[in-house]
């Protein structure tokens with residue numbers, strides 16, 4: 563199989579989702595860094611790959627795809643022979659989709675936004691992002707009291723989508739200390755064969 567090309571930024575959690583999932587599936591990947599600080603993602607050649615001017619983008623043969631969750635769905639349906647990472651059963655698939663929506667919703671508006679303020683000086687409302695994070699983590703903590711992974715007993719792309727910005731929440735000033743079940747789940751994801759971490763950034767003082 564020829565390498566999948568992943569356009570990413572090393573501290574982008576959205577892009578890390580894809581690097582992580584490719585590694586879990588043992589898919590060969592060529593990483594191409596897009597310098598977000600220099601605005602490379604808004605240049606015409608990159609906008610042709612993703613009109614929203616964001617990473618991640620993948621190229622797999624003739625196919626170009628953007629949006630991290632769409633890419634996770636594609637990779638699972640195309641390459642996961644076990645069929646477990648994105649189950650085909652209607653109810654099981656919907657349980658995964660619920661968390662993909664949370665990843666694009668509360669996880670992006672909460673921990674990801676809080677981190678963007680602290681690490682990159684983005685002009686967002688940090689207090690609001692922390693409050694969204696606290697509400698989200700309350701729900702996650704309860705969900706993980708009942709099961710090992712977000713959509714059931716085995717890992718799915720829901721866990722991949724939710725992992726990175728949850729694990730890196732302290733970089734945005736959101737502590738994981740109060741959440742025992744969540745920290746145990748993060749450790750379970752980190753113990754999966756093929757797990758690769760995203761580079762850590764210093765937590766704010």
Ligand SMILES: N[C@@H](CCC(=O)N[C@@H](CS)C(=O)NCC(=O)O)C(=O)O
Pocket residue numbers: 574575576577598603615616617618628629630631666
């Ligand atoms: N919904 C998109 C969000 C991707 C996203 O927010 N990417 C950020 C990096 S984490 C980005 O490229 N930001 C640069 C910009 O918006 O100019 C996805 O899931 O892929």
